[in-house]
Amino acid sequence: MFVLVNLKAYPCDPVEVATAAADVSDDSGVRVAVAPQAAQISAVAETGVETWAQHVSAVEHGSHTGSTLAEAAADAGAVGTLLNHSENRLKLADIDGALDAADRADLETIVCANNPAQIGAAAALDPDGVAVEPPELIGTGTPVSKADPDIVTGAVDAAARVNGDVDVLCGAGISTGEDLVSASDLGASGVLLASGVAKADDPRAALEDLVEPLL
């Protein structure tokens, strides 16, 4: 299972979370990555944790003020990027362009989507992975794997019909090892989560709890 922790714009210490994630990944053998704010990619990558961008723009080098250049994210230490997160939705053409930008910079890609139909569309663009997240469950602590398991199995089926090479993650409300096991049982190959770690009093303990059933 792949555990991707999105720090969003939460007021956590990204280096503290990243250091804990690197340690938990090393100790458990579970792949754990952290996606901080763009300006914090370098500091997070220096901890040794697998580091992802939260977004890259569909642009090349040039006059694009305010953009997040894929090459700059990679130079700072990112090895992958989320795209089209529910909190940063993109037009179809911009998802496609951002995937091209990520490919140019050798970044792994996960395209987020709300439901199985959108997952099928996202998979058709040939990212490395897709992540299904019902927006209404994001940040609630109610795991998608329990509240809406059909959306996870539906996403797995939709992706497989379109593109057998794409990994399928699920997210929204995931915070415990039990949630991780449920996601795996439903066919997901990873989880995308945020508040369960970024807003935890003890992010290290939250990460340890997440991977515990996989040990």
Ligand SMILES: O=C[C@H](O)COP(=O)(O)O
């Ligand atoms: O990127 C992460 C997702 O939006 C899930 O957020 P959450 O774990 O706080 O529900």
